[in-house]
Amino acid sequence: MAAKPFASSADTEAKEQTLEVLADGVYALTAEGDPNVGAIEGEDFVVAFEALATPTAAKEWLAKLREHTDKPIRYLVLSHYHAVRVLGASAFDATVILTHEKTHELIRERGKEDWASEFGRMPRLAKDADSVPGLTWPTQTFADRTTIDLGGDRGELVLEYFGRGHTEGDIVAWLPKQRILFAGDLVEAQAALYTGDAFHKDWAGAALDSVKALRAEMLVGGRGAVSRGREEVDAAIEQTRNFLDVMIREVGAVHERGGTLKEAFTATHAALADDYGHWPIFEHCLPFDVSRLWDEFRGIERPVIWTAERDREVWDQLQG
Numbered sequence: 001m002a003a004k005p006f007a008s009s010a011d012t013e014a015k016e017q018t019l020e021v022l023a024d025g026v027y028a029l030t031a032e033g034d035p036n037v038g039a040i041e042g043e044d045f046v047v048a049f050e051a052l053a054t055p056t057a058a059k060e061w062l063a064k065l066r067e068h069t070d071k072p073i074r075y076l077v078l079s080h081y082h083a084v085r086v087l088g089a090s091a092f093d094a095t096v097i098l099t100h101e102k103t104h105e106l107i108r109e110r111g112k113e114d115w116a117s118e119f120g121r122m123p124r125l126a127k128d129a130d131s132v133p134g135l136t137w138p139t140q141t142f143a144d145r146t147t148i149d150l151g152g153d154r155g156e157l158v159l160e161y162f163g164r165g166h167t168e169g170d171i172v173a174w175l176p177k178q179r180i181l182f183a184g185d186l187v188e189a190q191a192a193l194y195t196g197d198a199f200h201k202d203w204a205g206a207a208l209d210s211v212k213a214l215r216a217e218m219l220v221g222g223r224g225a226v227s228r229g230r231e232e233v234d235a236a237i238e239q240t241r242n243f244l245d246v247m248i249r250e251v252g253a254v255h256e257r258g259g260t261l262k263e264a265f266t267a268t269h270a271a272l273a274d275d276y277g278h279w280p281i282f283e284h285c286l287p288f289d290v291s292r293l294w295d296e297f298r299g300i301e302r303p304v305i306w307t308a309e310r311d312r313e314v315w316d317q318l319q320g
Helices: 055-065 101-121 200-213 230-256 261-276 282-297 308-318
Strands: 018-023 026-031 034-041 046-049 073-077 096-100 140-142 145-149 156-161 171-175 180-184 218-221
Touching: 018 218, 026 055, 034 171, 034 218, 096 101, 101 140, 101 308, 200 230, 200 282, 218 230, 230 261, 230 282, 261 282, 261 308, 282 308
Parallel strands: 046 073, 073 096, 096 140, 180 218
Antiparallel strands: 018 026, 026 034, 034 046, 145 156, 156 171, 171 180
């Protein structure tokens, strides 16, 4: 059997982007499994959520947004540190770039390595890679919870940290008045999970419990379609949780009997493929997912830094 192309290197087909108006002044851009972004209008400003991988990609999103509002972007909120979410930040000219404090630490610790890793894994998303001026640095951080008053009768935007999950520093953006949640990569709606920097048990347990407890009526996940209505929102959350639970069960069983990482990958792939294998980036993510979870079972608490070289080693071992 021929080796599978590395990560998403063979994914060269452009995805159709769809801008959706979720409520008055609340927008989401989805793209058939590519990273989602959003925006929320305040009385005289805009809060942007996520930045895409490059300024060139971000400017294309902003051109679509400008068909609906010309208010200046005061805040750029970044849900976590991964390159394809943050490196387009310079296009926004935001007054404040806002993240969790752990995200700031992770950018300092591993931002350069993650940049090289993610652009190597997903070259199509790195549109005009030379337009990235450097690492994205937040100008404001918080620990647990902060709010942005949107002004007028628009209510407030709540930014909240639910503990370790997809990374050490994921935050969500919650509109209580509209009951709309931008969940970042803590929830994926019919798109495979990337868990290479995750804390699987924390994510599957406390983090998703907290997301579900908000009782959102509409949810924008990190990838995939917007979930509308409580039934769809809960389904997206539970699909995400089940993906994690199956991984934990399969990798844990192989580790407990003294098996190998390769055996853990094979068992996990077999257990997930029927339900999730047709979803975007499943084959891309799973080797990195299982490798991280295997490390957790070995007692390695914090994720090992991914480098372009390590990416290839793991891929060749598990998908080669």
